[in-house]
Amino acid sequence: MPYTLTQLAADIRETLQSGSGRPAKETICELVSRALTDRAFVAEHLDERAPGANPREVLYEDPDLGFCICGHVYGGPANGAPHDHGSSWAIYGQAVGVTEMTDWRVVRQGAGAEPTLVEPVRTYAMHPGDARLYDMGDVHSPRREAPVKLIRIEGKNLDHVTRSNIKAA
Numbered sequence: 001m002p003y004t005l006t007q008l009a010a011d012i013r014e015t016l017q018s019g020s021g022r023p024a025k026e027t028i029c030e031l032v033s034r035a036l037t038d039r040a041f042v043a044e045h046l047d048e049r050a051p052g053a054n055p056r057e058v059l060y061e062d063p064d065l066g067f068c069i070c071g072h073v074y075g076g077p078a079n080g081a082p083h084d085h086g087s088s089w090a091i092y093g094q095a096v097g098v099t100e101m102t103d104w105r106v107v108r109q110g111a112g113a114e115p116t117l118v119e120p121v122r123t124y125a126m127h128p129g130d131a132r133l134y135d136m137g138d139v140h141s142p143r144r145e146a147p148v149k150l151i152r153i154e155g156k157n158l159d160h161v162t163r164s165n166i167k168a169a
Contacts, residue, residue, distance in 0.1 A: 002040040008032075009060045009069060012153065016065050025089060025133045032093035032131040032151055042095045046149040049073045061157055068154040073147075080142040082118050085134065086163045088155040093131040097148030100125055101132070104139040107169050117169040139166060 011031045015024050035041045045059055055078075060069040082104045092099070102123045110116035118139050126132065134140050136155075 003035050003038040004041070005045060005059055005069065008035050008041075009062065012067060012069070013062060013065060016067065022133070022135065025091065025135065028153060029091055029093075029131040029133055032091055032153060033129055035151060036093045036095045036131065037129050042149065045071050046073055046095055046151075049075065051075070056152075058157065058159075066156040068157045070152045070154060072150045072152055074144055074149075075147050077146065078142070078144045082139050082141045082166050082168055084137055084139050084164050084166065085154070085158060086161040087136065088158060088161050089133065089135045089138075090155065090158070091131055091133050091153040092126065092142070093151040093153075094126040094128050095149040095151060096128060097144065097146055098125050098127055099148055099150065100143040100145075102141045102143070104141065104166075104168075106139065110165055113165075115165040115167040118166055119169045 008031060012028055015027050015031070018024065049055060055072050055074050057071045058068050059071050062068070082102075092101070100123060103121045104118035105121050106116055107119050108117040
């Protein structure tokens, strides 16, 4: 039986209503992995984007809890800078292709206009079906050499979240 967007949203909602800590977010990773391995889900929600279109599309935003399910479709290489998600968390789930992720650690906390400086800790590949939590304050960066598709769950809509000023040391 296919896993639908409606069911994924309901399962995430139920999980977050029972707790908002790391164990709940890790359960959401399992739910995302289930969606990522459902070919019908991926085909329906991760359509190709028109050239120049925003690769991120909000597929669902919960009216009460505020979490979002977003579809990301990148048509070519992309190299993201180190970042966190400010006052939110995010779960990245790889549907198609491979994303090289790097985790970073803070070496100097920024203040005011001074950026927070970070250095890389480890780099790993995310393959189809992989889902990973980046909790509040977790600094990471994605790199994609070829087209990829992914699902990202945002604790709250990142369109409305101020991100930290982070630079590689």
